[in-house]
Amino acid sequence: MTPHVKRDGRTTRWEQHRAERREEFVLAAVRAIDTLGPDASVADIAAEAGVSKPVLYRYFADKNELHAAVGAWAADLVLGRVLTAVLAPASARDRVTAGVAAYLDTLAAHPQAFLLLSRPAGGTDPLAAGKDQIAAKLTRLLGDALRHLGGDTGAAEPWAHAVVGLGTSVGQWWLERHTVSRSAAAGYLSDFIWHALSGAAAESGVDLSRLDAGDGEVSPIRPAEPR
């Protein structure tokens, strides 16, 4: 891990700076997308950041990578908010409800960005990245819970993807046509998720509603692990 070829101070001194600028460009992209919609061109984003295209391309190999970074940013945002809500001490059901509420709040703050989030893989890899990131976290969460309760841990991954897909789909629907209030949407959504999980638990003889917070079924929040 020590310097490989040359690596004198002239090489290394920029590294922190690079990370900061990259982050700055991601935020500019989010701003541009919030304003211009998810089809904002690279030139638009560069303009929003106050630079010209080639500068952006020094930080991101192509548009997909930029989009992926935006996806990761959004995923961190939701994950952070939802996890703090879900891990708060309360009954299991209340925690689900709180998590869903936090989710919809976050969506409402950046509608355009989240519409982008729901446009995932062609065959290549546009920005499923964000969703996968969330799904991975959820998989661990569910897996731990299932193990703790003695259920079938194989269910963790499919269910995690189910919850993510369900969330993006309902979220998108709610963002596009606001036919119901946020709280109503949150209610329907959390009922659905709660019943799915607790019903499955009940079937293996576990009463989920007795599960309390801080129950060790989940690891603490970690600050956006590097990709």
Added chain:
Amino acid sequence: MTPHVKRDGRTTRWEQHRAERREEFVLAAVRAIDTLGPDASVADIAAEAGVSKPVLYRYFADKNELHAAVGAWAADLVLGRVLTAVLAPASARDRVTAGVAAYLDTLAAHPQAFLLLSRPAGGTDPLAAGKDQIAAKLTRLLGDALRHLGGDTGAAEPWAHAVVGLGTSVGQWWLERHTVSRSAAAGYLSDFIWHALSGAAAESGVDLSRLDAGDGEVSPIRPAEPR
């Protein structure tokens, strides 16, 4: 509704033919996408159909419309298969299971096309069309069931979107990494959906497992209503 301007035989005689050719082009698009992946260009599709681009553009205003048509085609396919499974006479739970199995079978037959299906809206309207079509059908189905059972019919639409999103997300996950067998995936998926629905029903005092087929909670399959 009688001829508006001129409409002699020379105008009308093509109408059936147009519909047939359009369908033919949709199938060619499906083939091209199955082969070349979801990023197949319009030229690729035209080549697959044995024509040149402008011909395609006589039938579809732009690429989105073509994609939307592919989405609609796929939606019809799944809807057809899933509905016949779901409407077959059996216990409610078995019907859910059968529906999910039919769904995964259909996915497996056209993986590429369905990966395309899950790449929906920018802000414009790429091919959310197909998903919306399914969601609409599901909304009616659930709405009728809820009304029949005296539940809150407002839940129908969010839940329909939840089921669609859940299905595409898990479907995509399963197509990309086949980490579990089809039947296992089907099991996890149908458990999830079944518990979500029956749990919600139970909460309003209804025992869903007593619901039998042909219960009038659903209208018969209709042959792909024109858009």
Added chain:
DNA sequence: AGGTGATCGTTACTGCGAGTAACAGATAAA
């Protein structure tokens, strides 16, 4: 028979947006 209105199809273009080349200045480590 001969004109007409619609299709069939082609090749060759425009135009936009992603990504690149090439070049010039700044700054701090060596």
Added chain:
DNA sequence: TTTATCTGTTACTCGCAGTAACGATCACCT
């Protein structure tokens, strides 16, 4: 002072969506 790496620019290439313009065919109509 040289050197490595950043800063940034303008002006290009190139691929693909979509269009223009043209000619052929064939059944209907008069």
